[in-house]
Amino acid sequence: MRPTTSLPVADAGASASPHQGAPARPAGAAERAGAWARVRGVVAPYVVLTKPRVIELLLVTTIPTMLLAEGGWPSLGLVLATLVGGALAAGSANVLNCYIDRDIDQVMNRTRRRPTATGEISPRAALTFGLVLGAVSLTWLWLVVNPVSSLLTAGAILIYVVGYTMILKRRTPQNIVWGGAAGCMPVLIGWSAVTGSVGWPAVLLFGVIFFWTPPHYWPLSMKFRNDYAAAGVPMLPVVAKDTKVAREMIGYTLAMIACSLLLVPAAGMTWVYAVVATALGAWFLWACITLLRRAEDPARGKLRAMSVFHASITYLTLLSVAISVDVFLPF
Structure with a gap:
């Protein structure tokens, strides 16, 4: 039988040599690491x-x-x-x-x-x-x-x-x-x-987000419908059919698109923003229409409400980028 060997272990009070492995962590560093971990444990929640x-x-x-x-x-x-x-x-x-x-x-x-x-x-x-x-x-x-x-x-x-x-x-x-x-x-x-102060362009941007909110949040409510029902929270997808929810989402989306385009004359936006806002609005509107078609006819495929939720975040992010870029266009 092959004899077993053991690595040398340094005494508690001795310092480790390069041949005995990595040097022990200084006591002060260990205490600081522990204190930081405790702080994170309190702050994180x-x-x-x-x-x-x-x-x-x-x-x-x-x-x-x-x-x-x-x-x-x-x-x-x-x-x-x-x-x-x-x-x-x-x-x-x-x-x-x-x-x-x-x-x-x-x-x-x-x-x-x-x-x-x-x-x-x-x-x-x-x-x-x-x-x-x-x-x-x-x-x-x-x-x-x-x-x-x-x-x-x-x-x-x-x-x-x-x-x-x-x-x-x-x-x-x-x-x-x-x-x-x-x-x-x-x-x-x-x-x-x-x-x-508050100007008309800000009011229209308020309108964009106001009308964007229901088609953004209701798909999430569809996914967690049972949660809201168990908690007694009457989100629209809890108390209404998916077809009704999808139709209302389309209505709010149309109002959202209108506000985004009214920003062109109100804030003097260029044709670049107008094209981007129109394209983004049409894309998001189609996502809501697709949701309605699948709610009306399950044979068209799964409802995929969360895809509309994620699309809403993409829409608002890209529209914000379009506004930011348009401000610096030289025409």
Whole structure:
């Protein structure tokens, strides 16, 4: 039998030599790594409550609006100040939404892992965190940007937390239609940050996002229909047939396209934006029509509601890019 060999092990108090493997990690470095891990463990759940991906989508619409309002590049400081204030405000609204909805979040598979649903963050801690974020955001925007932007931001938080979460969400299938107005506010905030007021182009951009919201959110509600039904939330796909939902999505999409094209004369956009906005609108409209045709006749294929959800995000992102580029075209 082959004799076994063992590697030499250094004494606890001895330093390892190059021939005995990698040097032991200094005690100070290990303590710092452990402390950092503990901090991340505490901070990460709070970050989750702010719904970072939702914040990203909201901020995507703010920068193009600021570019349009300025007719070029606003000052970098103003852009950063507006984005910071907007992110804090959106985070506040999302945290307060999680605090209020923690009971139904426990029922829904999509949300049951939220820290307020699992108990990882206590209701009191979540409420305090949300209120502090809101107070900081409004104070920041008032002092660093302007009072108009701060007041519009306060309105956005109230619409989402009180209007949508507390009043509409559990009572009416029109919850996301009117409650979705909160998600339209970043364009008004971005415009007012540059101009100190609200102009017609900002109102039309508000309309684009307002009419975009139902065909964006209802496909998600279709996918999680059973979740919403179990939680007692009357999203339209829960209480209506898919054909009715798809028809309403088409109606809202047509209104969205109209607002996007009215921006051409209202903001002096070029033919480049007009062509891109028309093409994007037609593409997204066809996605909604395809959803309706499959709802009417399952033989045409699976409903694939989530493909419309993802298409809506692509639409809004590319339209925002088109607005940003058009501002700098020399004709």
